[in-house]
Amino acid sequence: MELVAAMQRIVGAKNVIYEPHRLHVFSCDGYVAEPSLPRAVVMPTNTDEVAAVVRWLHQHKIPFLPRGAGTGLSGGAIPLNGEVIISLVKMKKLLSVDFENLRAVVQPGLVNLNLTKLITGEGYYYAPDPSSQSVCTIGGNLAENAGGSHCLKYGVTTNHIVAAKFVLPDGEVIDVGSGFGDPIGYDILGLIVGSEGTLGIATEITVRILKKPQAVKTALAMFDRVEDASNTVSAIIGAGIIPAAIEMMDQLAMQAVDKSNYHVGYPTDIEAVLLIEVDGLAAGLEEDAGRVVEICEQNHVRMVKVAGSEAERSLWWSSRKMAFGAIGRVSPDYIVQDGVIPRTKLTEVLQRIADISCESGLPIANVFHAGDGNLHPLICYDSRIPGETEKAMRVGSEVLRVCVDVGGTITGEHGVGIEKVEEMRYQFGEADLAAQLAMRDVFNPGALCNAGKLIPSPARCVEVKQARWTTGRNAAGVEG
Structure with a gap:
């Protein structure tokens, strides 16, 4: 087979997978509703190899797509068109660190949390912290513009990537961004971050690293009513306090977590719990934590407690980080959504989600970044029941329609991929979508690189989505 032989010449025989039984592993990412086999999987180890692979595929008009750890939740790494998957998992080096200037250069396959582990001994860390940070890669985070629990204060991935080496869909290698200061001219890096692998492949990524804060205070607040918890979120921000994180879970999510290995002991008769963290200089942090407690009490909290030890704080955070996986203990299948809303609309939207749950008969657990309004409703169902x-x-x-109706968006960090591609029409008119397609075509004119993702084409329509809904395939996943 010419393709396999060519790829083996570039990256070596052991770095090419083409046997059908081995390709099934790469048929989907965390969105498993629409699996599709790739033509082959190629695992380069450096920029030159990526560029050579892409050039060959471009010359032979063979479609391809990049893939990281496969934790994405929107189907962005699914080979819909028989693509060759360019897997970046072997490109996992920390290439250099500049502690004095707070910069690190990494390959895209480096696992998010591993970067922090490699520099924590020097007192530094990498801030973006998706719940899947122990397995997801920085290259994948770049593609989806991933967020995380602490993005309220520290921002999402785009706020921490300053430059990248990038392989265009024809194999040309370019440098985008600037290691220091703002880049001159158009912000190409800003366009690439969050483009979901449709514009090319990042092979070296320069990120900001941060000095660890002097002190951290974490509070757990339990509320009888979701409305009181939601009002507390707005009240904290309104008081001029910018916590590092404000996370919320509802009763169904709490039940699931307490059945897992991270048992906190949440009361079964409360509606919501908030996990609130403030950090910074040690001086004055005790006062900030006290103000957070006071605001909780003003909003009818049943119980609020500041962690008395690192072990207690770690338990609380583990229960939140593992909430998505824990839902498997209360439901055989679930779909994770990713809408964003204004903070002031939390109470209204959560009520509308509860109404949708009641009308459909499907339980919905809510686990989300309350501070920045990034919701993660988990829709529980049983794929063994026809039609569910x-x-x-x-x-x-x-x-997602509700999120857009109140002034929000259809995704905060999981991306559009194929899962939400038709829901893009909830936010954008045909002229807007045409402009985005035109921009994509500048980079990817032959549509060989991850085609069919992110932006619906004019030829597609909502009936396409309806047809996909009738496939009857499971759509459970894990957070990216």
Whole structure:
């Protein structure tokens, strides 16, 4: 086979997978509703190899797409068109660190949390912290513009990537961004971050690293009513306090977590819990934590407690970080959604989600970054029951419509991929979408690089999504 032989010449025989039984591992990412086999999988180890692979595929008009750890939740790494997958998992080096100037250069396959582990001994860390940070890669985070629990204060991935070496879909290698200061001219890096692998492949990424804060205070607040918890979030921000994180879980999510290995002991008769963290200089942090407690008490909190030890704080955070996986203890299948809303609309939107749950008969657990309004409703269902998978997908789409209706968006960090591609029409008119397609075509004129993702084409319509809903395939996943 010419393709396999060519790829083996570039990256070596051991770095090419083409046997059908081995390709099944790469048929989907965390969104498993629409699996599709790749033509082959190629695992380069450096920029030159990536560029050579892409040039060959471009010359032979063979479609391809980049893939990281496969933790994405929107199907961005699914080879819909028989693509060759360019897997970046072997490109996992920390290439250099400049502690004095707070910069690190990494390969895209470096696991997010591993960067912090490699520099923590010097007192530094990498701030973006998706719940899947122990397995997701920085290259994947760049593609999806991933967020995380601490993005309220520290921002999402785009706020921490300053430059990148980038392989265009024809194999040309360019440098974008600037290691220091703002780049001159158009912000190409800003366009690339969050482009979901449709514009090319980042092979070296320069990131900001941060000095660890002197002190951290973490509070756990339990509320009888979701409304009181939601009002507390707005009240904290309104008081001029910018916590590092404000996370919320509802009762169904708490039940799931307490059945896992991270048992906190949440009361079964409360509606919501907030995890609130403030950090910074040690001087004055005790006062900030005290103000957070006071605001909780002003909003009818049943119980609020500041962690008395690092072990207690770690338990609370582990229960939140593992909430997505824990839902598997209360439901055989679930779909994770990713809408964003204004903070002031939390109470209204959560009520509308509860109404959708009641009308559909499908339980919905809510776990989300309350501070920046990034919701993660988990729609629970049983794929063994005929029609429930399709119903769950429709419910997810209804939830996203609600987010847009109140002035929000259809995704905060999980991306559009194929899962939400038609929901892009909830936010954008045909002229807007045409402009985005035109921009993509500047980089990817032959549509060989991850085609069919992120932006719906004019030829597609909502009926396409309806047809996909009738496939009857499971759509459960893990957070990216």
